[in-house]
Amino acid sequence: MNILVTGGAGFIGSHTLIELYKAGHTALVVDNLCNSNPEALRRVAELIGIDAIPFIKADIRDSKALDSIFSANHFDAVIHFAGLKAVGESVEKPLEYYDNNVNGTLVLLDAMRRHGCKNIIFSSSATVYGDPAEIPITESCPKGQCTNPYGQTKSIIEQILTDLQVADPQWNIVLLRYFNPIGAHPSGRIGENPNGIPNNLMPYITQVAVGKREYLGIFGNDYPTPDGTGIRDYIHVCDLASAHIAALKPIEQKTGLNIYNIGTGHGYSVLDVVKAFIRVNGVDIPYRIMPRRAGDIATCYCNPAKANREIGWKAQFTLDDMCRDAWHWQHANPNGY
Ligand code: NAD
Ligand code: UD1
Numbered sequence: 614m615n616i617l618v619t620g621g622a623g624f625i626g627s628h629t630l631i632e633l634y635k636a637g638h639t640a641l642v643v644d645n646l647c648n649s650n651p652e653a654l655r656r657v658a659e660l661i662g663i664d665a666i667p668f669i670k671a672d673i674r675d676s677k678a679l680d681s682i683f684s685a686n687h688f689d690a691v692i693h694f695a696g697l698k699a700v701g702e703s704v705e706k707p708l709e710y711y712d713n714n715v716n717g718t719l720v721l722l723d724a725m726r727r728h729g730c731k732n733i734i735f736s737s738s739a740t741v742y743g744d745p746a747e748i749p750i751t752e753s754c755p756k757g758q759c760t761n762p763y764g765q766t767k768s769i770i771e772q773i774l775t776d777l778q779v780a781d782p783q784w785n786i787v788l789l790r791y792f793n794p795i796g797a798h799p800s801g802r803i804g805e806n807p808n809g810i811p812n813n814l815m816p817y818i819t820q821v822a823v824g825k826r827e828y829l830g831i832f833g834n835d836y837p838t839p840d841g842t843g844i845r846d847y848i849h850v851c852d853l854a855s856a857h858i859a860a861l862k863p864i865e866q867k868t869g870l871n872i873y874n875i876g877t878g879h880g881y882s883v884l885d886v887v888k889a890f891i892r893v894n895g896v897d898i899p900y901r902i903m904p905r906r907a908g909d910i911a912t913c914y915c916n917p918a919k920a921n922r923e924i925g926w927k928a929q930f931t932l933d934d935m936c937r938d939a940w941h942w943q944h945a946n947p948n949g950y
Contacts, residue, residue, distance in 0.1 A: 614861060615687060616640045617730075619673050619721065620694030621666070622649035624805045625736065625791075627657050628798055628854040629692065634661045636858045641667040641686055643679075644695065648808065650950040656802045673717040676724060683728035690732035690785075690864050691725060692857055693718065696766070699812055700908065703763035714766035715773075722777065731784045732864045734857055737771055739792045739846070739876070739913055740764035748880075749916040752790070752872045760908040778870040785867050787860040792846035792876030792915055794853045796935035797942030804942030805850075806949035814886060815847075815935070819943035822896045829898055831883050833905035838912060842883035846876035846914035849930030849938070859926035873920040877928040880914035890936040 616633060620626045621642030627649075633640050642654060654666045671678035673695045696714045697703065703710040718735075725731060741764065742750050743757020759765045771788050778784045795815035797804030810826075811817045820826045834841035856875045863871045881889075887898050920926045930938075 614638045614689035614865075617682070617686070617688040617691045618642045618694065619691065620644055620649075620696065622646060622651060622653050622668070623694055625794060625850060625853060626692075626694040627653045627803050628850045629694075629857045630654075630657045630666060631660055631798065632851070632854040632858050634663070638858070638861075641669065641682070641688070643669050643671050643673065643682060645672040646670060648697070650806065652950040653803055653806070660798065660800060660802055673721045674713070676720050679721065679724035680727075683724055683730065688730050690734065690861060691721070691730060692734045693721060694736050696736065698763060700761045700763045701812060703766075704761050707762040710762045710766055714763075715769050718770050718773065722773070731781070732786075733774070733784070734787045734789060734860050734864070735770060735774060737788045737790045738764070738767045739790055739874070739915065741768045741771060741790060742913070744910045745913060748912055749878060749914050750874060751916045752874055752919055775870060782869060784869075785864045786870045787863055788870070788872045789856060789860060789875050790872065790915075791853060792848050792874070792913070794850045795847050796849040796851065796930065796938040798851060799938050799941070801938075801941040801945040804939070804946065814845075814883060815939050818887065818890055818898055819939050821898050822890070822894065822940060823943050823947045825947070827899070829887065829900040830903040831887075831900050832903055832909060834902045835905075836911040838882055840882050840884045843909055844880040844882050844912040844914065846879065847881055847886065847932060847935055848876050848928055849935045852877075852928040852930050856920065856926050859920070859924040862924050871923070873924065873926075874915035874917050875920060875926075876915040876917050878915060878917045879932075880912060881932055886932065886936070889932050890940070893933045893936045894940045896940070
């Protein structure tokens, strides 16, 4: 298939491009580079063994740019990664988040409809479950109250896509609810490249390991979990990438709307991750217990059985693999791209 990949220069998009080409697909990337570096695409091409990944620098809110891209190319499907994702920033800049994520998706969907491409895989998040009503979380678990505008944008976009598919059953839509992607390509050539102080756990740990930060702050050790720290379903970014290739199956089979949890089904605490990182990589991670972070929940992990049953996808990498590959990337690229 020929796939339009929005946000393809980013963390998850760049890893997904490798899996797409490995599976025999081709892609064109649209990205405005607001949170990424074109060097990622250069390295992706190098890893795949092609000259370059077709790339157009454009904003998905630019309807004219999308029109010319769709007029000049035939796409079998769109994988839609483009979006802003920093939870704290979304609280400070809600309008920017609603505009970029929700309005951006509306402009994209309108262009797709006008050009007759009605197949899309959307990057959703476990955040749509809020404080989950059941653990492990299945797809039938009700969506919850999101505590921040970022989460709201995911929930709203899911609703828009659901309504669209009801209105026009020709649309084939897959909502992938990612749990916590970490790690990097085993080559160490591409990985997560956050701007400024990392918000998320693994990039913070690797920056402590590489000497850029003095210690890790652990946000609370009084949660109702075995060691008191928060539990999450960490998934290797390459496993997450391969889920997108599996998700092309229901698109090809034209089965309408499908929703899948994409996680490993295992919950690890913050201390589990820190200890695994130290053990696997032989580097120390000094840490201090800090107050809880606003909006955090105690435990979040999924039951990924539906994705296994229906699209034949299952995570392969372990937490040790995630720690090894995250460190390999950071160690080889201490300042990112
Ligand atoms: P990322 O920031 O690395 O990648 C997003 C890409 O989209 C970037 O390259 C950015 O430049 C681009 N982009 C943003 N707004 C754009 C616009 N208006 N037009 C064109 N390009 C635009 O983030 P990521 O971690 O790769 O996440 C990809 C998607 O997955 C996002 O939608 C994110 O919300 C979602 N997601 C991520 C996580 C996670 O933990 N990383 C978890 C759940 C869901
Ligand atoms: C966060 C977002 C979520 C988003 C996801 C991926 C919040 C509340 N949720 O998920 O919406 O989809 O990122 O981008 O921000 N931790 C520390 N110290 C740190 C960083 C994190 O102790 O410096 C802890 C957290 O308290 C949590 C765990 O590590 O228990 C994982 O945190 P993080 O990586 O930020 O992911 P989530 O909070 O699960």
